[in-house]
Protein backbone atom coordinates (compact mmCIF):
# COMPACT_ATOMS: atom_id res chain seq x y z
CA UNK A 1 0.00 0.00 0.00
CA UNK A 2 1.21 3.48 -0.79
CA UNK A 3 3.04 5.42 1.89
CA UNK A 4 0.74 8.40 1.45
CA UNK A 5 -2.35 6.37 2.20
CA UNK A 6 -5.14 8.80 2.96
CA UNK A 7 -8.02 7.59 5.13
CA UNK A 8 -11.06 6.89 3.00
CA UNK A 9 -13.45 9.12 4.97
CA UNK A 10 -11.20 12.07 4.13
CA UNK A 11 -10.34 11.06 0.58
CA UNK A 12 -13.98 10.52 -0.33
CA UNK A 13 -15.43 13.40 1.63
CA UNK A 14 -18.25 14.75 -0.57
CA UNK A 15 -17.44 18.02 -2.33
CA UNK A 16 -20.94 18.78 -3.60
CA UNK A 17 -24.55 18.05 -2.74
CA UNK A 18 -24.63 15.51 -5.59
CA UNK A 19 -21.74 13.56 -4.07
CA UNK A 20 -23.29 13.58 -0.61
CA UNK A 21 -24.96 10.23 0.19
CA UNK A 22 -28.44 10.28 1.78
CA UNK A 23 -30.14 13.22 3.58
CA UNK A 24 -32.48 13.88 0.64
CA UNK A 25 -34.82 16.24 2.55
CA UNK A 26 -32.06 18.41 3.97
CA UNK A 27 -30.35 18.61 0.58
CA UNK A 28 -33.58 19.60 -1.14
CA UNK A 29 -34.34 22.41 1.32
CA UNK A 30 -30.79 23.78 1.17
CA UNK A 31 -30.60 23.60 -2.61
CA UNK A 32 -33.90 25.50 -2.95
CA UNK A 33 -32.79 28.17 -0.48
CA UNK A 34 -29.39 28.58 -2.16
CA UNK A 35 -30.82 28.80 -5.67
CA UNK A 36 -33.32 31.42 -4.50
CA UNK A 37 -30.47 33.16 -2.62
CA UNK A 38 -32.70 33.19 0.41
CA UNK A 39 -30.32 32.46 3.24
CA UNK A 40 -30.92 32.34 6.96
CA UNK A 41 -28.07 33.61 9.12
CA UNK A 42 -27.79 30.51 11.32
CA UNK A 43 -28.12 26.84 10.42
CA UNK A 44 -28.12 23.99 12.90
CA UNK A 45 -27.39 20.42 11.76
CA UNK A 46 -28.23 17.68 14.22
CA UNK A 47 -27.82 13.91 14.01
CA UNK A 48 -25.66 11.06 15.28
CA UNK A 49 -21.99 10.79 14.45
CA UNK A 50 -20.87 10.15 10.90
CA UNK A 51 -24.10 11.07 9.11
CA UNK A 52 -22.66 14.09 7.28
CA UNK A 53 -23.23 17.15 9.50
CA UNK A 54 -19.89 18.86 8.93
CA UNK A 55 -19.72 17.63 5.33
CA UNK A 56 -23.01 19.39 4.58
CA UNK A 57 -21.82 22.48 6.44
CA UNK A 58 -18.62 22.66 4.34
CA UNK A 59 -20.54 22.22 1.07
CA UNK A 60 -22.91 24.94 2.23
CA UNK A 61 -19.93 27.18 3.01
CA UNK A 62 -18.64 26.72 -0.54
CA UNK A 63 -22.10 27.36 -1.98
CA UNK A 64 -22.30 30.64 -0.06
CA UNK A 65 -18.78 31.90 -0.74
CA UNK A 66 -17.94 30.49 -4.20
CA UNK A 67 -16.44 33.25 -6.33
CA UNK A 68 -18.83 32.36 -9.15
CA UNK A 69 -21.78 33.45 -6.99
CA UNK A 70 -24.18 31.95 -4.45
CA UNK A 71 -25.66 28.70 -5.80
CA UNK A 72 -26.32 25.08 -4.85
CA UNK A 73 -23.58 24.04 -7.29
CA UNK A 74 -20.33 25.70 -6.18
CA UNK A 75 -17.75 25.67 -8.98
CA UNK A 76 -15.14 23.70 -7.01
CA UNK A 77 -12.41 25.42 -9.05
CA UNK A 78 -12.12 28.96 -7.76
CA UNK A 79 -9.52 29.69 -5.09
CA UNK A 80 -12.22 29.94 -2.38
CA UNK A 81 -13.75 26.53 -3.23
CA UNK A 82 -10.28 24.96 -3.26
CA UNK A 83 -9.30 26.63 0.03
CA UNK A 84 -12.48 25.43 1.72
CA UNK A 85 -11.85 21.87 0.46
CA UNK A 86 -8.33 22.02 1.86
CA UNK A 87 -9.51 23.54 5.16
CA UNK A 88 -7.51 26.73 4.48
CA UNK A 89 -10.20 29.34 3.84
CA UNK A 90 -9.55 32.49 5.83
CA UNK A 91 -13.25 33.38 6.03
CA UNK A 92 -14.42 29.94 7.13
CA UNK A 93 -13.66 29.74 10.81
CA UNK A 94 -14.01 26.12 11.97
CA UNK A 95 -14.29 25.55 15.69
CA UNK A 96 -14.66 22.40 17.69
CA UNK A 97 -16.64 23.49 20.73
CA UNK A 98 -15.29 20.50 22.64
CA UNK A 99 -11.91 22.22 22.72
CA UNK A 100 -13.14 25.83 22.94
CA UNK A 101 -15.34 25.73 25.99
CA UNK A 102 -13.69 28.70 27.71
CA UNK A 103 -15.71 31.88 27.36
CA UNK A 104 -12.59 33.97 26.70
CA UNK A 105 -11.72 31.97 23.65
CA UNK A 106 -15.26 32.07 22.37
CA UNK A 107 -15.69 35.74 23.20
CA UNK A 108 -12.52 36.80 21.41
CA UNK A 109 -13.59 34.78 18.38
CA UNK A 110 -17.08 36.25 18.39
CA UNK A 111 -15.78 39.76 18.90
CA UNK A 112 -14.23 39.45 15.45
CA UNK A 113 -17.65 38.97 13.84
CA UNK A 114 -18.01 42.74 13.51
CA UNK A 115 -15.06 42.92 11.09
CA UNK A 116 -15.81 42.35 7.45
CA UNK A 117 -14.69 39.11 5.79
CA UNK A 118 -11.12 39.25 4.48
CA UNK A 119 -11.84 38.22 0.93
CA UNK A 120 -15.21 36.46 0.61
CA UNK A 121 -18.85 37.44 0.60
CA UNK A 122 -19.44 36.11 4.11
CA UNK A 123 -17.51 35.29 7.22
CA UNK A 124 -18.70 31.79 8.11
CA UNK A 125 -18.45 30.27 11.58
CA UNK A 126 -18.68 26.49 11.61
CA UNK A 127 -19.02 25.34 15.23
CA UNK A 128 -18.99 21.57 15.68
CA UNK A 129 -20.40 19.91 18.82
CA UNK A 130 -21.89 23.28 19.71
CA UNK A 131 -23.70 21.77 22.73
CA UNK A 132 -20.32 21.52 24.48
CA UNK A 133 -20.02 25.30 24.89
CA UNK A 134 -20.08 26.57 28.45
CA UNK A 135 -23.04 28.61 29.65
CA UNK A 136 -21.13 31.86 29.34
CA UNK A 137 -19.96 30.90 25.84
CA UNK A 138 -23.59 30.32 24.89
CA UNK A 139 -24.38 33.82 26.09
CA UNK A 140 -21.61 35.24 23.95
CA UNK A 141 -22.94 33.29 20.94
CA UNK A 142 -26.51 34.32 21.68
CA UNK A 143 -25.60 38.02 21.67
CA UNK A 144 -24.26 37.69 18.13
CA UNK A 145 -27.20 35.57 17.01
CA UNK A 146 -29.65 38.16 18.31
CA UNK A 147 -28.23 40.87 16.09
CA UNK A 148 -26.16 39.12 13.46
CA UNK A 149 -24.05 41.36 11.23
CA UNK A 150 -25.08 41.14 7.55
CA UNK A 151 -21.78 39.54 6.54
CA UNK A 152 -21.85 36.65 9.04
CA UNK A 153 -23.30 33.13 8.76
CA UNK A 154 -23.32 30.52 11.50
CA UNK A 155 -23.24 26.81 10.69
CA UNK A 156 -23.71 24.85 13.91
CA UNK A 157 -23.53 21.08 14.29
CA UNK A 158 -24.33 18.84 17.22
CA UNK A 159 -25.01 15.24 18.14
CA UNK A 160 -26.93 16.44 21.17
CA UNK A 161 -29.44 19.20 20.34
CA UNK A 162 -31.40 18.72 23.58
CA UNK A 163 -28.42 20.19 25.43
CA UNK A 164 -28.74 23.46 23.51
CA UNK A 165 -30.51 26.39 25.18
CA UNK A 166 -33.90 27.19 23.63
CA UNK A 167 -32.76 30.74 23.00
CA UNK A 168 -30.12 29.41 20.60
CA UNK A 169 -32.38 26.77 19.02
CA UNK A 170 -35.09 29.30 18.27
CA UNK A 171 -32.66 31.48 16.31
CA UNK A 172 -31.43 28.69 14.03
CA UNK A 173 -32.85 26.99 10.99
CA UNK A 174 -32.70 23.38 12.17
CA UNK A 175 -32.00 20.30 10.05
CA UNK A 176 -32.25 16.83 11.55
CA UNK A 177 -30.03 14.44 9.63
CA UNK A 178 -31.12 10.83 9.40
CA UNK A 179 -28.99 7.75 9.99
CA UNK A 180 -27.92 6.34 6.66
CA UNK A 181 -29.61 3.18 5.43
CA UNK A 182 -27.77 -0.07 4.86
CA UNK A 183 -28.14 0.37 1.09
CA UNK A 184 -26.87 3.96 1.13
CA UNK A 185 -23.73 2.91 3.00
CA UNK A 186 -23.25 -0.23 0.89
CA UNK A 187 -23.55 1.79 -2.32
CA UNK A 188 -20.81 4.17 -1.19
CA UNK A 189 -18.53 1.30 -0.08
CA UNK A 190 -18.87 -0.32 -3.51
CA UNK A 191 -18.24 3.01 -5.22
CA UNK A 192 -15.04 3.49 -3.22
CA UNK A 193 -13.77 -0.06 -3.79
CA UNK A 194 -14.40 0.27 -7.52
CA UNK A 195 -12.74 3.69 -7.68
CA UNK A 196 -9.71 2.29 -5.84
CA UNK A 197 -9.75 -0.74 -8.17
CA UNK A 198 -9.73 -3.11 -5.20
CA UNK A 199 -11.48 -6.48 -5.16
CA UNK A 200 -14.09 -7.53 -2.65
CA UNK A 201 -16.78 -10.05 -1.86
CA UNK A 202 -20.23 -8.50 -1.85
CA UNK A 203 -21.31 -10.12 1.44
CA UNK A 204 -18.19 -8.74 3.13
CA UNK A 205 -19.09 -5.19 2.15
CA UNK A 206 -22.65 -5.79 3.27
CA UNK A 207 -21.35 -6.81 6.70
CA UNK A 208 -19.21 -3.70 6.90
CA UNK A 209 -22.29 -1.61 6.05
CA UNK A 210 -24.22 -3.36 8.84
CA UNK A 211 -21.41 -2.64 11.25
CA UNK A 212 -21.70 1.08 10.47
CA UNK A 213 -25.18 1.11 12.06
CA UNK A 214 -26.19 4.21 10.11
CA UNK A 215 -22.84 5.99 10.35
CA UNK A 216 -20.87 6.37 7.12
CA UNK A 217 -17.76 7.37 9.05
CA UNK A 218 -17.79 4.19 11.16
CA UNK A 219 -18.33 2.03 8.08
CA UNK A 220 -15.50 3.77 6.23
CA UNK A 221 -13.08 3.37 9.10
CA UNK A 222 -13.82 -0.37 9.18
CA UNK A 223 -13.34 -0.43 5.41
CA UNK A 224 -9.91 1.17 5.94
CA UNK A 225 -9.01 -1.50 8.49
CA UNK A 226 -10.27 -4.30 6.28
CA UNK A 227 -8.26 -3.09 3.30
CA UNK A 228 -5.05 -3.11 5.28
CA UNK A 229 -5.95 -6.43 6.98
CA UNK A 230 -6.60 -8.16 3.65
CA UNK A 231 -3.76 -6.30 1.86
CA UNK A 232 -6.19 -4.69 -0.54
CA UNK A 233 -8.66 -7.57 -0.92
CA UNK A 234 -11.78 -7.73 1.21
CA UNK A 235 -13.13 -11.21 1.79
CA UNK A 236 -16.02 -12.42 3.83
CA UNK A 237 -13.73 -14.69 5.87
CA UNK A 238 -11.48 -11.76 6.84
CA UNK A 239 -14.39 -9.58 7.92
CA UNK A 240 -15.79 -12.48 9.87
CA UNK A 241 -12.47 -12.93 11.64
CA UNK A 242 -12.05 -9.20 12.29
CA UNK A 243 -15.52 -8.74 13.76
CA UNK A 244 -15.80 -12.15 15.42
CA UNK A 245 -18.80 -12.96 13.23
CA UNK A 246 -20.27 -16.38 12.72
CA UNK A 247 -20.61 -17.71 9.17
CA UNK A 248 -24.02 -16.88 7.75
CA UNK A 249 -24.32 -20.47 6.49
CA UNK A 250 -23.85 -21.73 10.06
CA UNK A 251 -26.71 -19.54 11.28
CA UNK A 252 -28.90 -20.89 8.45
CA UNK A 253 -28.01 -24.51 9.33
CA UNK A 254 -28.80 -23.92 12.99
CA UNK A 255 -32.11 -22.24 12.15
CA UNK A 256 -33.04 -25.13 9.87
CA UNK A 257 -32.42 -27.65 12.68
CA UNK A 258 -34.45 -25.45 15.00
CA UNK A 259 -37.39 -25.15 12.62
CA UNK A 260 -37.27 -28.93 12.07
CA UNK A 261 -37.50 -29.31 15.85
CA UNK A 262 -34.44 -31.50 15.68
CA UNK A 263 -33.15 -30.99 19.24
CA UNK A 264 -30.26 -33.42 18.87
CA UNK A 265 -28.85 -31.68 15.80
CA UNK A 266 -29.32 -28.28 17.45
CA UNK A 267 -27.26 -29.31 20.47
CA UNK A 268 -24.57 -31.02 18.38
CA UNK A 269 -24.29 -28.03 16.13
CA UNK A 270 -23.87 -25.63 19.06
CA UNK A 271 -21.15 -27.92 20.46
CA UNK A 272 -19.42 -27.80 17.12
CA UNK A 273 -19.64 -23.97 16.94
CA UNK A 274 -18.24 -23.74 20.44
CA UNK A 275 -15.34 -26.13 19.66
CA UNK A 276 -14.47 -24.06 16.63
CA UNK A 277 -14.14 -21.07 18.95
CA UNK A 278 -17.00 -19.14 17.33
CA UNK A 279 -18.38 -16.12 19.16
CA UNK A 280 -21.73 -17.40 20.46
CA UNK A 281 -22.84 -13.94 21.58
CA UNK A 282 -22.63 -12.80 18.01
CA UNK A 283 -24.26 -16.02 16.80
CA UNK A 284 -27.30 -15.27 18.95
CA UNK A 285 -27.48 -11.71 17.64
CA UNK A 286 -27.25 -13.03 14.07
CA UNK A 287 -30.04 -15.45 14.89
CA UNK A 288 -32.24 -12.52 16.08
CA UNK A 289 -31.47 -10.64 12.86
CA UNK A 290 -32.37 -13.67 10.78
CA UNK A 291 -35.70 -14.09 12.65
CA UNK A 292 -36.41 -10.44 11.92
CA UNK A 293 -35.62 -10.95 8.22
CA UNK A 294 -37.84 -14.04 8.04
CA UNK A 295 -40.67 -12.18 9.80
CA UNK A 296 -40.49 -9.40 7.25
CA UNK A 297 -40.45 -11.95 4.40
CA UNK A 298 -43.64 -13.50 5.81
CA UNK A 299 -45.56 -10.26 6.01
CA UNK A 300 -44.26 -8.06 3.22
CA UNK A 301 -43.43 -9.22 -0.24
CA UNK A 302 -39.87 -7.88 -0.24
CA UNK A 303 -37.00 -9.01 -2.42
CA UNK A 304 -35.58 -11.42 0.15
CA UNK A 305 -33.17 -14.19 -0.84
CA UNK A 306 -34.38 -17.71 -1.54
CA UNK A 307 -33.13 -19.19 1.76
CA UNK A 308 -35.00 -16.58 3.80
CA UNK A 309 -38.13 -17.20 1.72
CA UNK A 310 -37.89 -20.97 2.23
CA UNK A 311 -37.39 -20.60 5.97
CA UNK A 312 -40.33 -18.21 6.17
CA UNK A 313 -42.63 -21.01 4.98
CA UNK A 314 -41.54 -23.39 7.71
CA UNK A 315 -42.72 -21.48 10.76
CA UNK A 316 -45.71 -19.48 11.89
CA UNK A 317 -45.40 -15.77 12.45
CA UNK A 318 -46.48 -16.29 16.04
CA UNK A 319 -43.62 -18.70 16.77
CA UNK A 320 -41.20 -16.37 15.06
CA UNK A 321 -42.27 -13.54 17.39
CA UNK A 322 -41.69 -15.78 20.38
CA UNK A 323 -38.30 -16.95 19.04
CA UNK A 324 -37.21 -13.40 18.42
CA UNK A 325 -38.18 -12.38 21.94
CA UNK A 326 -36.34 -15.39 23.35
CA UNK A 327 -33.19 -14.71 21.37
CA UNK A 328 -33.13 -11.09 22.54
CA UNK A 329 -33.66 -12.13 26.14
CA UNK A 330 -31.12 -14.92 25.67
CA UNK A 331 -28.52 -12.33 24.65
CA UNK A 332 -29.15 -10.47 27.90
CA UNK A 333 -28.95 -13.68 29.94
CA UNK A 334 -25.71 -14.71 28.27
CA UNK A 335 -23.70 -12.45 30.59
CA UNK A 336 -24.94 -14.26 33.69
CA UNK A 337 -25.04 -17.79 32.23
CA UNK A 338 -22.40 -20.23 33.59
CA UNK A 339 -20.83 -20.21 30.10
CA UNK A 340 -21.65 -18.85 26.66
CA UNK A 341 -22.32 -22.36 25.42
CA UNK A 342 -24.79 -23.09 28.23
CA UNK A 343 -26.52 -19.75 27.72
CA UNK A 344 -26.80 -20.37 23.99
CA UNK A 345 -28.02 -23.96 24.41
CA UNK A 346 -30.66 -23.02 26.98
CA UNK A 347 -31.99 -20.26 24.74
CA UNK A 348 -32.38 -22.62 21.80
CA UNK A 349 -33.86 -25.37 23.98
CA UNK A 350 -36.39 -22.86 25.25
CA UNK A 351 -37.38 -22.14 21.66
CA UNK A 352 -37.81 -25.84 21.01
CA UNK A 353 -39.92 -26.24 24.16
CA UNK A 354 -42.15 -23.28 23.40
CA UNK A 355 -42.77 -24.04 19.74
CA UNK A 356 -46.54 -24.09 19.31
CA UNK A 357 -46.96 -25.71 15.89
CA UNK A 358 -45.94 -29.19 14.89
CA UNK A 359 -45.31 -28.31 11.36
CA UNK A 360 -42.28 -29.54 9.55
CA UNK A 361 -42.12 -31.33 6.26
CA UNK A 362 -45.85 -30.93 5.65
CA UNK A 363 -47.02 -29.36 2.43
CA UNK A 364 -46.69 -25.61 2.36
CA UNK A 365 -50.41 -25.20 1.78
CA UNK A 366 -51.46 -27.18 4.82
CA UNK A 367 -48.94 -25.35 6.91
CA UNK A 368 -50.23 -22.01 5.83
CA UNK A 369 -53.83 -22.86 6.53
CA UNK A 370 -52.82 -24.33 9.82
CA UNK A 371 -51.05 -21.24 11.00
CA UNK A 372 -53.97 -19.08 9.94
CA UNK A 373 -56.71 -21.09 11.54
CA UNK A 374 -55.17 -22.47 14.63
CA UNK A 375 -54.74 -20.29 17.67
CA UNK A 376 -51.39 -21.49 18.89
CA UNK A 377 -51.14 -22.51 22.52
CA UNK A 378 -47.74 -22.27 24.12
CA UNK A 379 -47.93 -24.74 26.90
CA UNK A 380 -51.10 -26.23 28.16
CA UNK A 381 -50.98 -24.70 31.61
CA UNK A 382 -50.77 -21.12 30.36
CA UNK A 383 -53.46 -19.18 28.58
CA UNK A 384 -53.19 -16.52 25.91
CA UNK A 385 -54.21 -13.21 27.45
CA UNK A 386 -57.45 -12.48 25.68
CA UNK A 387 -59.09 -9.33 26.98
CA UNK A 388 -60.27 -6.36 24.99
CA UNK A 389 -61.90 -3.85 27.30
CA UNK A 390 -61.56 -2.06 30.61
CA UNK A 391 -64.23 -4.19 32.28
CA UNK A 392 -62.31 -7.39 31.51
CA UNK A 393 -59.06 -5.78 32.66
CA UNK A 394 -60.66 -4.85 36.00
CA UNK A 395 -61.99 -8.37 36.48
CA UNK A 396 -58.48 -9.64 35.79
CA UNK A 397 -56.88 -7.17 38.24
CA UNK A 398 -59.21 -8.35 40.98
CA UNK A 399 -58.65 -12.03 40.26
CA UNK A 400 -54.86 -11.70 40.22
CA UNK A 401 -54.77 -10.26 43.76
CA UNK A 402 -51.93 -7.75 43.31
CA UNK A 403 -50.52 -6.33 46.52
CA UNK A 404 -49.29 -2.97 47.91
CA UNK A 405 -47.89 -0.41 45.47
CA UNK A 406 -48.35 -2.78 42.56
CA UNK A 407 -52.04 -3.04 43.35
CA UNK A 408 -52.35 0.72 43.67
CA UNK A 409 -50.66 1.17 40.29
CA UNK A 410 -52.71 -1.37 38.30
CA UNK A 411 -55.93 -0.02 39.77
CA UNK A 412 -55.02 3.39 38.34
CA UNK A 413 -54.50 2.10 34.81
CA UNK A 414 -56.80 1.86 31.82
CA UNK A 415 -56.65 -0.99 29.34
CA UNK A 416 -55.47 0.01 25.82
CA UNK A 417 -54.88 -3.19 23.90
CA UNK A 418 -53.12 -6.53 23.65
CA UNK A 419 -51.17 -7.00 20.46
CA UNK A 420 -48.39 -9.47 19.62
CA UNK A 421 -48.29 -10.55 23.26
CA UNK A 422 -47.73 -6.97 24.36
CA UNK A 423 -50.21 -5.58 26.87
CA UNK A 424 -50.50 -1.80 26.66
CA UNK A 425 -51.97 0.21 29.54
CA UNK A 426 -52.38 3.90 30.29
CA UNK A 427 -51.51 5.02 33.79
CA UNK A 428 -53.36 8.01 35.24
CA UNK A 429 -50.50 10.53 35.16
CA UNK A 430 -51.24 11.71 38.71
CA UNK A 431 -49.69 8.44 39.82
CA UNK A 432 -46.44 8.60 37.83
CA UNK A 433 -44.55 8.33 41.13
CA UNK A 434 -45.79 4.75 41.54
CA UNK A 435 -44.17 3.68 38.29
CA UNK A 436 -40.81 1.98 38.83
CA UNK A 437 -38.92 -0.86 37.17
CA UNK A 438 -39.56 -2.95 40.23
CA UNK A 439 -43.33 -2.44 40.05
CA UNK A 440 -43.43 -3.16 36.32
CA UNK A 441 -41.43 -6.35 36.80
CA UNK A 442 -43.74 -7.43 39.58
CA UNK A 443 -46.83 -6.92 37.37
CA UNK A 444 -45.20 -8.96 34.61
CA UNK A 445 -44.22 -11.76 36.96
CA UNK A 446 -47.80 -12.06 38.20
CA UNK A 447 -49.22 -11.96 34.67
CA UNK A 448 -46.71 -14.47 33.33
CA UNK A 449 -47.63 -16.99 36.02
CA UNK A 450 -50.97 -17.31 34.32
CA UNK A 451 -50.42 -16.20 30.73
CA UNK A 452 -47.95 -17.19 28.05
CA UNK A 453 -45.00 -14.91 27.32
CA UNK A 454 -46.20 -11.38 27.66
CA UNK A 455 -44.68 -7.95 27.62
CA UNK A 456 -45.94 -4.74 29.12
CA UNK A 457 -46.03 -1.14 27.96
CA UNK A 458 -47.32 1.53 30.33
CA UNK A 459 -48.05 4.96 28.85
CA UNK A 460 -48.96 8.00 30.89
CA UNK A 461 -52.14 9.96 30.29
CA UNK A 462 -55.35 11.44 31.59
CA UNK A 463 -58.02 8.72 31.92
CA UNK A 464 -61.02 9.36 29.66
CA UNK A 465 -63.12 6.86 31.60
CA UNK A 466 -63.03 5.86 35.26
CA UNK A 467 -60.20 3.67 36.49
CA UNK A 468 -60.86 0.93 38.99
CA UNK A 469 -59.32 3.13 41.68
CA UNK A 470 -61.68 6.01 40.85
CA UNK A 471 -64.68 3.66 40.91
CA UNK A 472 -63.61 2.36 44.32
CA UNK A 473 -63.19 5.88 45.70
CA UNK A 474 -66.61 6.85 44.39
CA UNK A 475 -68.23 3.73 45.85
CA UNK A 476 -66.58 4.40 49.19
CA UNK A 477 -67.77 7.99 49.41
CA UNK A 478 -71.31 6.88 48.49
CA UNK A 479 -71.17 4.37 51.30
CA UNK A 480 -70.01 6.99 53.81
CA UNK A 481 -72.73 9.47 52.72
CA UNK A 482 -75.33 6.76 53.12
CA UNK A 483 -74.02 5.91 56.58
CA UNK A 484 -73.96 9.58 57.64
CA UNK A 485 -77.52 10.14 56.43
CA UNK A 486 -78.70 7.02 58.22
CA UNK A 487 -77.02 8.18 61.44
CA UNK A 488 -78.51 11.69 61.30
CA UNK A 489 -81.98 10.31 60.58
CA UNK A 490 -81.85 8.02 63.57
CA UNK A 491 -84.62 8.92 66.11
CA UNK A 492 -82.32 8.65 69.10
CA UNK A 493 -79.73 10.93 67.50
CA UNK A 494 -82.40 13.50 66.62
CA UNK A 495 -83.68 13.41 70.23
CA UNK A 496 -80.17 14.02 71.50
CA UNK A 497 -79.76 17.00 69.16
CA UNK A 498 -83.06 18.47 70.41
CA UNK A 499 -82.28 17.89 74.09
CA UNK A 500 -78.90 19.57 73.90
CA UNK A 501 -80.03 22.11 71.27
CA UNK A 502 -77.10 21.27 69.10
CA UNK A 503 -76.20 19.92 65.63
CA UNK A 504 -73.93 17.02 64.92
CA UNK A 505 -71.02 17.85 62.59
CA UNK A 506 -71.59 15.57 59.63
CA UNK A 507 -67.86 15.25 58.91
CA UNK A 508 -67.25 13.85 62.35
CA UNK A 509 -69.26 10.75 61.43
CA UNK A 510 -66.64 8.28 60.27
CA UNK A 511 -66.39 4.61 59.58
CA UNK A 512 -64.43 2.80 62.25
CA UNK A 513 -62.39 -0.11 60.98
CA UNK A 514 -62.38 -3.11 63.27
CA UNK A 515 -58.90 -4.03 64.32
Ligand SMILES: [Zn+2]
Pocket residue numbers: 065066067068074075076077078079080081082
Ligand atom coordinates in the same frame (compact mmCIF):
# COMPACT_ATOMS: atom_id res chain seq x y z
ZN1 LIG B 1 -16.03 28.25 -6.50
